[in-house]
Amino acid sequence: MSEKLTIHVLDENTSNKIAAGEVVERPASVVKELVENSIDAHSSKIEVEICDGGVKFIRVSDDGIGMATVDAKLAILRHATSKIQFVDDLAQISSLGFRGEALPSIASVSRFSLTTRLHKEPFATLVEVQGGKITETRESGGNVGTTITVSDLFYNTPARQKFLKTNATENGYISTILTKLALSHPEISLRFINNNKLVFSTPGTNDLANTIASIYGHKTASELLSVSYVDNGIEISGFLSKPSILKSSRNWQTFMVNSRVIQSRFIAKAIDSAYHSLLPKTGYPLAVINITLPQDYIDVNVHPQKSEVKFSNEQIIYRLVYKAISKALKEATQDHQNIAANLEIPVKKLHINTTFNSPRVSQEQQQTVSLWRDEPISFGTVQKIIQEENSIVCYDTVADGMALPDENEQQLSFQPLGQIEDCYIVARGEDGLYIIDQHAAHERILYDRMYNAAGRIPVQQLLTPLFMEFDSTELNIVEANAEVFHSLGFTLDLVGPNTMRLLEVPSDIPISEVEAIIREILTTLSNMQSPAPGELRHACLQTAACRAAIKAGDTLNMRQIKALLEDLFSTELPYNCPHGRPAIIKFGAKDLAKMFKRT
Numbered sequence: 181m182s183e184k185l186t187i188h189v190l191d192e193n194t195s196n197k198i199a200a201g202e203v204v205e206r207p208a209s210v211v212k213e214l215v216e217n218s219i220d221a222h223s224s225k226i227e228v229e230i231c232d233g234g235v236k237f238i239r240v241s242d243d244g245i246g247m248a249t250v251d252a253k254l255a256i257l258r259h260a261t262s263k264i265q266f267v268d269d270l271a272q273i274s275s276l277g278f279r280g281e282a283l284p285s286i287a288s289v290s291r292f293s294l295t296t297r298l299h300k301e302p303f304a305t306l307v308e309v310q311g312g313k314i315t316e317t318r319e320s321g322g323n324v325g326t327t328i329t330v331s332d333l334f335y336n337t338p339a340r341q342k343f344l345k346t347n348a349t350e351n352g353y354i355s356t357i358l359t360k361l362a363l364s365h366p367e368i369s370l371r372f373i374n375n376n377k378l379v380f381s382t383p384g385t386n387d388l389a390n391t392i393a394s395i396y397g398h399k400t401a402s403e404l405l406s407v408s409y410v411d412n413g414i415e416i417s418g419f420l421s422k423p424s425i426l427k428s429s430r431n432w433q434t435f436m437v438n439s440r441v442i443q444s445r446f447i448a449k450a451i452d453s454a455y456h457s458l459l460p461k462t463g464y465p466l467a468v469i470n471i472t473l474p475q476d477y478i479d480v481n482v483h484p485q486k487s488e489v490k491f492s493n494e495q496i497i498y499r500l501v502y503k504a505i506s507k508a509l510k511e512a513t514q515d516h517q518n519i520a521a522n523l524e525i526p527v528k529k530l531h532i533n534t535t536f537n538s539p540r541v542s543q544e545q546q547q548t549v550s551l552w553r554d555e556p557i558s559f560g561t562v563q564k565i566i567q568e569e570n571s572i573v574c575y576d577t578v579a580d581g582m583a584l585p586d587e588n589e590q591q592l593s594f595q596p597l598g599q600i601e602d603c604y605i606v607a608r609g610e611d612g613l614y615i616i617d618q619h620a621a622h623e624r625i626l627y628d629r630m631y632n633a634a635g636r637i638p639v640q641q642l643l644t645p646l647f648m649e650f651d652s653t654e655l656n657i658v659e660a661n662a663e664v665f666h667s668l669g670f671t672l673d674l675v676g677p678n679t680m681r682l683l684e685v686p687s688d689i690p691i692s693e694v695e696a697i698i699r700e701i702l703t704t705l706s707n708m709q710s711p712a713p714g715e716l717r718h719a720c721l722q723t724a725a726c727r728a729a730i731k732a733g734d735t736l737n738m739r740q741i742k743a744l745l746e747d748l749f750s751t752e753l754p755y756n757c758p759h760g761r762p763a764i765i766k767f768g769a770k771d772l773a774k775m776f777k778r779t
């Protein structure tokens with residue numbers, strides 16, 4: 181290279197904008213930094229108001245210690261912080277901030293105004309900054325504490341603006357981070373107002389359960405298990421939902437270390453493992469978990485947004501969280517033999533396999549039978565039912581399973597032979613042997629029926645409406661997609677700050693699956709980035725069909741098998757489920773010959 185390179189020291193404003201790239205990713209990061217500053221300023225009340233996804237306007241007001249005029253001017257300079265002075269201070273840091281980067285970064289990419297007043301001062305100081313340049317400093321009126329206003333975020337960095345999502349999505353991010361901050365400081369009353377609407381307001385009474393109730397609703401809060409576990413000077417505490425209210429995403433999980441909100445994959449994993457070892461269900465419990473440990477067990481300075489911490493020993497923390505969660509779940513089930521009954525899981529089908537001798541099969545041959553019950557039942561009862569119903573169920577299953585073609589059902593060109601592993605249906609067709617995956621088949625049938633419905637999907641009215649609680653992120657998605665939910669056959673209306681009432685649901689969906697389906701659709705919607713309407717409908721129908729379809733493990737009698745095959749073969753694409761997996765595998769005469777090497 182012949183050209184000579186020249187090295188410049190970047191001016192302050194440029195380096196602030198670069199730092200802003202790390203600290204200020206989106207409106208939610210501004211909200212996070214400002215509220216953390218208010219928490220560090222020993223506030224007892226914090227109010228956050230936003231407009232249009234926070235892009236247009238964010239205001240955070242607190243009643244904390246405030247700043248002197250000279251500090252207010254210093255605060256917007258890079259690396260100006262009152263929280264540490266020396267590197268060694270980092271090891272014992274108890275404040276949320278310490279890098280002195282947030283205010284200058286935010287002020288460099290917005291129109292920024294700070295009003296602050298110390299308790300002992302009669303006046304407040306106002307500092308205004310536009311795109312990183314101070315435009316005004318003067319005395320002004322104002323309450324004790326600090327108010328920061330951030331308008332037109334990223335107005336001078338169009339590249340950043342392009343990365344922003346819809347207002348509804350940005351609202352969701354803000355709501356999520358505020359929820360977590362509010363949960364991590366139940367001693368502070370936090371109010372969140374979005375487009376002039378109160379989203380939540382926490383009581384600030386230092387009671388975590390009440391704080392959870394003020395955010396997630398009383399119904400959710402009343403169904404929580406408390407977590408409390410101490411070992412070796414490390415304490416795990418908080419709340420956890422019963423498996424009956426598993427959520428569709430991890431959005432409902434808040435983890436804290438010494439009251440600092442953190443992201444942590446391995447804590448999430450520990451919770452999953454503890455849960456799923458007890459209950460093989462999919463979904464994520466709501467969790468608010470705080471880990472309290474000596475400050476020198478962790479390093480908080482590993483990430484510019486301070487959202488991750490490094491533990492000196494992750495293994496120990498993983499094990500403690502696992503134990504704490506298992507203990508909470510076990511305590512809740514101690515009085516009963518039956519976890520399901522105690523945790524009020526709406527058990528639709530309780531599957532019990534038992535071995536018995538059938539009167540219709542030879543002495544040595546044994547059959548396995550499954551029983552379905554509509555409500556939780558004790559193991560004693562189960563044994564009785566098995567004894568009572570053995571003969572009946574067995575007779576029915578065996579008789580049907582061995583059924584010879586019925587006179588009046590000859591017209592079906594498929595002759596079902598039986599069910600294998602409660603999962604596959606075996607049938608004889610005119611041209612060979614068919615094996616059908618019962619779940620995939622039913623999924624295809626339901627999907628097509630809903631897809632082909634002219635206009636709105638046929639609905640069933642609920643005699644008693646279902647009530648569902650949503651957090652504000654979910655409410656935003658529901659509201660933004662009201663049309664989609666309506667066309668899918670769901671009629672939902674808002675009846676409380678977090679509660680929606682369901683009046684109508686698609687007629688092909690079992691009521692017990694409705695809540696799970698809606699939550700799964702919400703997850704799908706929040707993961708899709710500006711989908712085409714067709715794509716969206718396909719994804720939603722796929723979810724609904726998959727949830728509503730009979731599962732592997734469901735025992736079917738011969739009538740059900742016949743109905744399923746008839747419906748399947750009247751669809752246009754019987755060979756695949758809506759996800760594209762095979763629903764039918766066929767062995768023609770040639771295939772069979774080949775396999776038996778009969779050439």
Ligand code: ADP
Nearest residue numbers: 217221255261262277278279280281282283326
């Ligand atoms: P950091 O929080 O890392 O110190 P910031 O840029 O976020 O850096 O804030 C700079 C300084 O401004 C803080 O150290 C604090 O002294 C002061 N400050 C910011 N916000 C507030 C507030 N709401 N109340 C009182 N002081 C504040």
Ligand code: MG
Nearest residue numbers: 213217277282
């Ligand atoms: Mg800060």
